[in-house]
Amino acid sequence: MESVPVRCPACGRDHAYSTPAYPCPCGEPTAPPLLRGAPAVRVAHRSWNDVWVTVRCASCAREDQWPQPELCCPCGSVLRIPVRPVATAAARAEPVLPAHIPLPRTAAHPRPAFRPVTIRTGDDAVTAAGRYLTWLGYRDVGRPGAGPASGIDLRGDGVIAHVDSRTRPAALRAVETLWLNALGASAAGVFFSLAGYAEDARACADGVGLPLFVLDLTGTPQPVNGPADELVSTGA
Known part of the structure; x- marks a missing residue:
């Protein structure tokens, strides 16, 4: 598990931070790659872009959104740990499929009509x-x-x-x-x-x-x- 030294910018306390790993759908443990040497940032206000980071699985190359690594210092500060950015698909010259466009149906056999259940509870x-x-x-x-x-x-x-x-x-x-x-x-x-x-x-x-x-x-x-x-x- 990757570990980096982290200093709290508020109180100066030093920490050793290890990022948690989550399993990729392919089964491989995956964690955001930490940006060694970059200073931690104290979290004052949160926004959507601050909460998630893009991570690529080293085994299957799948890219997903993962929780931004953070550390709570005993002084009360919440510290955001910088991660290495993932190169864009264009930079890698790979085709990209927009997530909002439905894929053609590829099920092995056509499904019958769905039979619903009336909802009362x-x-x-x-x-x-x-x-x-x-x-x-x-x-x-x-x-x-x-x-x-x-x-x-x-x-x-x-x-x-x-x-x-x-x-x-x-x-x-x-x-x-x-x-x-x-x-x-x-x-x-x-x-x-x-x-x-x-x-x-x-x-x-x-x-x-x-x-x-x-x-x-x-x-x-x-x-x-x-x-x-x-x-x-x-x-x-």
Whole structure:
């Protein structure tokens, strides 16, 4: 695990920081590459661009958004640890596919029409989402034993999902939590909501490639971002 010396600009205390590694979907542990020798920056105000950094997996070359490395100093300061930037796709002369353009359907066999479940309760919403994941091609989809407190309402072979049945839009924190849970489980994450999504939650999901669906009361999920469109087009 990479470690770098970090000095707090507020109190002058020295630290040794090791960045945490998360599993890439290919299974390889991946961590943001730290920029050795660059001074840490004290966090005064947060913005969306400060929260995430682009990281390329050394094994499969996949690029994803990862949490910006930070350190909490005992003096109370939060320090942002600089990372080495990833070269752009253009600089590497590689073709790039915009994330918001749905891919052609490449499922091995055409799927039959989806049969929805009318939603009257929160349990109905979870049932409808589980049926939809199975329709997309995920196998062995069911409710995990840990229950809703874990933040995971459905789990299948290679997928976990959260189903938000509340009457207000899903928040940024819920989307971040599902994405991190999916990274930790080396699985795809899929989010379902009855009331839509806050603007920053949608921006986060777009940035990390997390599919978002809205459930109407007929129990039919509708994709609301590019990753969800692609999942519907390609299947699991």
